[in-house]
Structure formats: structure tokens, C-alpha cells
Amino acid sequence: MEAALRNLPDTVTRLAPATEPPAPAQAKPVLPAAVRPDRLARWFRLHRAQLRGGLLGLISLGIFVALWQVLTANHATFYVRFTNVPSPAEVLARAILAFHNPVFGDHIWMSCRRILYGFTLASLVAIPLGLLMGRFQILREIVFPICEVTRPIPAIAWVPMAIMLWPTNEESIVFITFLGSFFPILINTLQGMATVDPVLVRAARCLGAKEASVFREVYLPASLPQIFTGLTVGMGVAWVSLIAAEMISGQFGIGYFTWEAYSLVQYSDIALGMITIGVLGLASSFAIRLLGRVAMPWGAAR
Numbered sequence: 001m002e003a004a005l006r007n008l009p010d011t012v013t014r015l016a017p018a019t020e021p022p023a024p025a026q027a028k029p030v031l032p033a034a035v036r037p038d039r040l041a042r043w044f045r046l047h048r049a050q051l052r053g054g055l056l057g058l059i060s061l062g063i064f065v066a067l068w069q070v071l072t073a074n075h076a077t078f079y080v081r082f083t084n085v086p087s088p089a090e091v092l093a094r095a096i097l098a099f100h101n102p103v104f105g106d107h108i109w110m111s112c113r114r115i116l117y118g119f120t121l122a123s124l125v126a127i128p129l130g131l132l133m134g135r136f137q138i139l140r141e142i143v144f145p146i147c148e149v150t151r152p153i154p155a156i157a158w159v160p161m162a163i164m165l166w167p168t169n170e171e172s173i174v175f176i177t178f179l180g181s182f183f184p185i186l187i188n189t190l191q192g193m194a195t196v197d198p199v200l201v202r203a204a205r206c207l208g209a210k211e212a213s214v215f216r217e218v219y220l221p222a223s224l225p226q227i228f229t230g231l232t233v234g235m236g237v238a239w240v241s242l243i244a245a246e247m248i249s250g251q252f253g254i255g256y257f258t259w260e261a262y263s264l265v266q267y268s269d270i271a272l273g274m275i276t277i278g279v280l281g282l283a284s285s286f287a288i289r290l291l292g293r294v295a296m297p298w299g300a301a302r
Contacts, residue, residue, distance in 0.1 A: 086268040091275070094268035108276065110252040111242060114170075115284065118177025119238050126185035126234075127227060131219060133186075134193025147186060155180040155241035159248050173245045173253075180241025181234035188230025192223030221296075228292040232285055239281045254280070 044051070065088050070076075072087040086094075098104040133140040155176050162172035196219055204214050246255030258273030 084267055086271050090268050091271045095272050098269075098272060104257070107252055107254050107257045108280070111246065111254045112280065114174050114177055114242055114253065115238055118174045118242070119181050119235060121174075122178045122181040122185055122234060122238070123231065126182050126230075127189055130186045130189025131193060131215065131223070134190050134223075135215070135219065140190075147183065151183045155237075156244040156248070159245055162245075163249060169249050169251065173242065173250055176245040177238050177242045181238035184234040184237055185227070185230040188226045188233065189223060192226030193219060195226065196222040224292075224296050228288065228295070231288050235284045235288055236281060239277065239284070243277060
């Protein structure tokens with residue numbers, strides 16, 4: 001009897017129906033973090049204004065090109081004549097040929113190099129000079145009258161003088177570009193120094209900051225928005241000055257290319273040169289704004 005009771009668990013185990021182990025639950029597919037719907041929705045909410053601005057910009061450009069096509073295809077004449085203006089299709093065909101020609105690339109490279117030299121020199125001179133003039137009144141009283149007398153002179157009026165001053169046309173064109181961008185950068189730097197809160201300056205000095213530290217920690221950060229405004233305006237004026245100088249005394253450059261096309265009655269090349277100037281100017285201004293966001297992260301955060 002006791003032996004039967006001891007063998008009872010083994011008997012029950014053998015007679016119990018076999019049961020299959022439960023199937024493991026299927027794991028849900030995990031999407032990468034970059035494509036999760038919540039992440040995408042949040043990204044669209046954060047960049048809604050930029051996306052709307054870009055979309056409206058593309059629509060406006062499309063309307064402009066369509067209107068251009070309609071006016072040139074119908075040779076519209078209502079005081080303004082579109083009889084000789086090339087159509088967008090003609091300009092596009094000419095652009096394809098031009099970009100396969102290395103000479104057109106040389107024109108673009110020469111203009112970009114002149115802009116880089118002239119604008120960089122103007123920035124390196126105008127920004128420190130504007131900061132010093134804004135800080136020291138005696139320096140401002142000496143330099144500012146000279147700047148105010150020379151600032152209203154158009155850059156194109158400096159071309160004959162620049163040809164006499166500099167030994168080569170290349171240096172004279174860079175000098176014209178320098179003048180075009182120098183005054184906007186200088187005036188905006190002065191305006192930035194004038195808007196610095198004097199309470200911040202007194203607080204820095206009360207904390208023991210020296211003159212160099214006040215410049216570095218107070219004046220320069222407070223003036224940066226106006227400085228970058230001056231850089232943006234100066235870049236636009238630099239392109240205007242460069243194109244004028246290249247048309248008059250240049251032998252290479254996009255301005256020379258455009259003027260030569262006018263002289264040879266090549267209307268498609270005129271439009272191509274104008275569009276190229278606009279694209280290069282837009283890219284230059286965008287680069288300055290991007291640099292401003294890096295230099296002023298607090299402004300980008302707003």
C-alpha cells in the first residue's frame with residue numbers, strides 16, 4: 001500500500017495530457033527614431049513657419065516664371081516692351097550650354113574671388129574701427145566726418161580714381177568692392193555700439209572686468225545683431241559695386257560677361273548673367289545669416 005502511494009505521482013504524471021508550451025508573444029516592430037510619427041509631427045510643428053515660407057517662395061517664383069513666359073511668348077507691348085526679352089526656355093537652354101563651357105565658370109570664379117577679398121577686407125577693417133569709434137568719442141570725432149563725406153559717393157564714381165590709384169584692374173575692382181561694403185558695416189557697427197545698455201557696462205566694471213573684458217563680454221555680444229545686419233547689407237552693396245566695376249574696367253567676371261552679352265546683342269546671355277548675379281548674391285546673404293545663427297545662438301533660439 002505504501003509503495004502504491006509512493007508511485008502515485010509518477011502515474012498521474014504519465015496519465016496527464018501533454019500540454020504544449022504557450023507560444024511567445026509576437027514583438028511589435030520598432031520604428032527607427034527618425035521615422036516615428038510622433039517625431040515627424042513634432043518636427044513639422046517646430047518648422048511649420050519655415051516650411052510655409054519656403055512653399056510660398058516656390059509658389060511666387062513659379063508665378064513669376066509663368067508670367068515671364070506668357071509676356072515673352074506673346075511679345076507683349078504696353079509701354080514696357082517684351083519683344084526682345086528672351087523666354088525662360090531660351091535662357092535655360094543657354095544656361096545648359098554655358099555651364100558646359102569652362103569660360104563661364106571662370107567668370108563666376110573671378111567674381112566670387114573678388115567679392116571674398118573685398119568683403120573680407122572691409123569686414124576686418126570696419127568692424128574693429130566701428131567698435132573703437134563707438135567706445136572712444138575722440139576717435140569718432142576724428143574719423144566720422146571723413147566717413148560721412150566719402151560715404152555718399154557711389155562706388156561707380158570711384159572707378160576712374162581706383163584705376164589711377166592701383167597698378168592693375170584686379171586690385172582696383174577689389175578696392176571698389178571694399179568701398180561698397182565698408183560703409184554699411186561701419187555704420188551698423190556704430191549703431192550697435194550706441195544701443196549697448198550702459199547698466200551692463202557698469203555692472204561688468206563693478207565686478208572687476210578690465211577694458212578688454214568689457215569689450216569681449218559686453219560690447220561685442222550686444223552689438224552682434226547690428227553687426228550682422230551691416231554684413232548682410234554690405235554684401236548686397238558689394239555685389240552692386242563689383243558688377244559696376246566689372247562692366248566698366250573688368251576683363252573677367254559675371255559683370256563683364258553680362259555687359260559683353262549686351263554689346264554682342266545676345267539677349268539670352270544678358271538674362272543668364274542677371275540670374276547668376278541674383279543667385280550668387282542670395283547664396284552670399286544666406287551664408288552670412290547662417291554664420292550669424294552660429295555666432296548668436298541665443299537669437300536662433302528665439
